[in-house]
Amino acid sequence: MNRQAVKAYLDQYKANFKRVHLEEIYKWQAIKQFQDTFDVTASDFHSNLKTALSKTSNLMDSGQYFPRRMILKNAERSPEKVRSLFEHLYDEELDRDERINFFSKEIKSLNQKNFGERNDYQDHRAIMVYLTLRYPERYFFYKFEMFRDFVKKVDYPTPPVAGRLSNIGHFQTMCELVRAEITADQELLKLHKNRIGQDCYYDKEFNLLTQDFIYAVVKHLGAISTPTDSRTKPGKVTQVKASMLNNQPEEISLAGRTVNFRQRESENKRIGDLGELWVVRHEKTKLEEKGKKGLVKKIKHAAKDEGDGLGYDILSFSPDGQKKYIEVKTTKGPENATFYLTRNELERSRMEKDNFYLYRVYNYNEQTDEADLLIIQGGLENLCTVPLTFKVDLKNGNE
Incomplete structure (x- = not known):
């Protein structure tokens, strides 16, 4: 926008x-x-x-x-x-x-x-x-x-x-x-x-x-x-295989914190939405430059078309027509700023190993709509090593 x-x-x-x-x-x-x-x-x-x-x-x-x-x-x-x-x-x-x-x-x-x-x-x-x-x-x-x-x-x-x-x-x-x-x-x-x-x-x-x-x-x-x-303004663009990366988690801290979670969540969602739109334009620009207008029309902002929980945000295509399942993680900070992955995102990366891409949009400047981009291709098992929450479904008595 x-x-x-x-x-x-x-x-x-x-x-x-x-x-x-x-x-x-x-x-x-x-x-x-x-x-x-x-x-x-x-x-x-x-x-x-x-x-x-x-x-x-x-x-x-x-x-x-x-x-x-x-x-x-x-x-x-x-x-x-x-x-x-x-x-x-x-x-x-x-x-x-x-x-x-x-x-x-x-x-x-x-x-x-x-x-x-x-x-x-x-x-x-x-x-x-x-x-x-x-x-x-x-x-x-x-x-x-x-x-x-x-x-x-x-x-x-x-x-x-x-x-x-x-x-x-x-x-x-x-x-x-x-x-x-x-x-x-x-x-x-x-x-x-x-x-x-x-x-x-x-x-x-x-x-x-x-x-x-x-x-x-x-x-x-x-x-x-x-x-x-409508063209994006990417700065540095790097692509790596997910298997080449490792997670470097911080040590657990039990110290209390006072955080305005509602404000933080609202701001994170806004930046996330801007990042997804940036990637939609980026993908369209790349295909247009290759003369693939037919594929441009097929790009879907799936997270908005179908809702959350798909395990990816955008369905795009490589110039040869191969599907690309893209999950977007955006930050105004540096490439190594902490981000979070859901179970569905991990499972989708496993299901679509060769066609799954995590687009790490970083150094995002919303004033100029410029950003750097790290593209991580493949299953994300190497990165998902620190669970933060657990789902609990209690059952009654002897069931």
Whole structure:
């Protein structure tokens, strides 16, 4: 992502704040209404849902798009079924994409039963509205067209494909990276604070502000002159076989520490996401230079397309078409800074020995988007010698 372009648009957003700041204020009002009134256990679920969604007309009922109307009609006809769908959708212990798929499938079936061939309108956009209304600190209002157009303006390397659920994961990641730029801009945060009234949800995570900025870039702000360049800027690039390396663990320490784990985890995730995007662009650049545009189109940011747990982040290809399973570990520090591998990453490296690559992105400079790269090929058994945590499943009595 072109950070210079994002910053240029932020300057334009601030300069035009008086003109655009109330255009989308209804989003903050809609969330407050939902947060104040929604009760999934309400005896009259249809009436409760109608009240909770009463300020979402601009989000969910406009033009030829009527998801609010149809969810309420189905809730009126089949309140317990719709209640159960919202209970499942809001269960954060379950996989997000599985919940979205389940809701979409079940409401489509219910709508067909209740209203025949009438459109249910419960697409990814509508379902993300439901999720964002309930968990505004975790999610972002989503529109495919908005995502598609913003990607072009800031040179984001993974453009959405119409209809794909994987767009949601990519959009979430992009929003989180944009949010980091927004929260560092104290002038903007002050402007924003002054527009939020008592009838608005207080967005302490600035997710709504992030989405509002993205929407403004697409709909209200003019073009900028900042050049975009999708090519990566690797410095030193080294490739070695994993079998040639050994782990050098520190001695165990039982000393106590006071660490802001939430802040550290958030920052590590942000740097990790930036590193993965850097590698996606790096792989595309290498194949484009070899004239392999067909293979470029096949590169997948798998960790965002399919979720965590695959044991790798990116599916790429060598110029001869061989698959490359790439796990990315990014640091602003030196090559030998500590990093961590999961069991799934180790197992994937064993399964795909000849096609597994650990990309150690180090000396990463997010201002210039430059980094050095160590490529480690093969199984990672030599490196995985110090277990830090253990999984325990207790069994009852004599079982």
